[in-house]
């Protein structure tokens with residue numbers, strides 16, 4: 001009994017090869033068709049090619065992360081019908097190829113946000129950090145989103161002004177570029193590299209002018225109602241990823257941030273196939289989220305786990321700490337997931353793999369001389385994998401005591 005060990009692999013251009021993943025003891029690969037734009041169909045031929053490549057290296061394609069949800073679905077506008085039909089076809093094609101777990105998110109415009117991609121921790125490693133006043137400086141003074149200041153308290157506004165005033169033009173540009181392009185470009189981000197990337201980002205934000213929390217919830221509910229039958233028919237379990245960070249940014253609504261949010265989503269379409277990607281790192285950036293209680297409450301619907309840890313800072317700030325070192329009680333989370341796996345086995349459920357991946361990682365050792373997408377260095381993630389795997393093996397032993 002053990003959760004399946006997986007790794008996010010960015011395809012042929014990834015600096016970590018499939019051979020290396022195999023050497024590291026990876027069982028399942030988490031990947032996507034990165035060359036297919038959000039909203040287009042994942043064709044069977046393309047899926048089979050990637051799948052065969054993974055299998056040639058002795059592993060299997062464990063999770064499709066992400067099958068991106070196009071903005072037109074989240075805003076339920078324009079060509080919604082075409083986008084919905086395409087999503088259904090992609091699910092059908094994935095199921096036909098034997099890929100039964102699909103991760104997605106429903107975050108407007110921005111998939112995740114950090115203000116510092118190179119924060120040095122006490123040991124000299126590098127990690128990623130989110131500082132709210134710096135984000136406000138980006139929003140109000142660099143991006144100049146109309147009426148942005150209204151979304152912040154006078155205190156944060158003041159801090160933001162001071163931060164922006166201290167930054168050089170080049171530093172301001174780097175901050176904006178990191179938030180809008182660098183952290184998004186490798187995962188089907190809404191805005192790609194261009195000279196007018198800030199304006200294009202503002203245009204996207206504007207499409208949410210009349211979409212508050214209730215409207216976004218309705219749009220997700222409609223989308224689920226429209227696609228879940230196709231997922232069930234294809235034998236695919238969908239799993240929604242948490243908002244990262246799990247609180248509103250840029251005046252945009254957030255609907256997958258708390259236990260209440262997830263219970264609402266899973267109840268919206270009552271099927272095992274309507275599941276959750278349990279991301280301990282994203283969820284723990286909010287101090288009022290009780291991660292262990294959430295794991296308990298959502299366990300039967302957890303189809304995929306992103307395991308990492310954070311330490312929170314004052315005023316909504318946080319940084320990514322080591323995988324076991326932070327506010328998340330990883331022991332308790334793993335115990336819940338392993339017990340859930342045992343329950344599924346006893347109940348004869350098919351979804352017993354329970355894949356997890358070491359989510360993100362510190363930059364350490366030779367990571368400083370290697371190229372990697374932000375958050376995805378080799379050695380820091382490998383360390384996280386080893387730590388989590390060691391812990392899960394020990395817990396599994398306590399759950400099924402060996403007979404002497």
Ligand code: DNO
Pocket residue numbers: 065066103104105111112187241244375
């Ligand atoms: C960033 C990740 C996200 C996440 C997707 C899931 O590193 O946390 O890209 O995987 O949002 O849909």
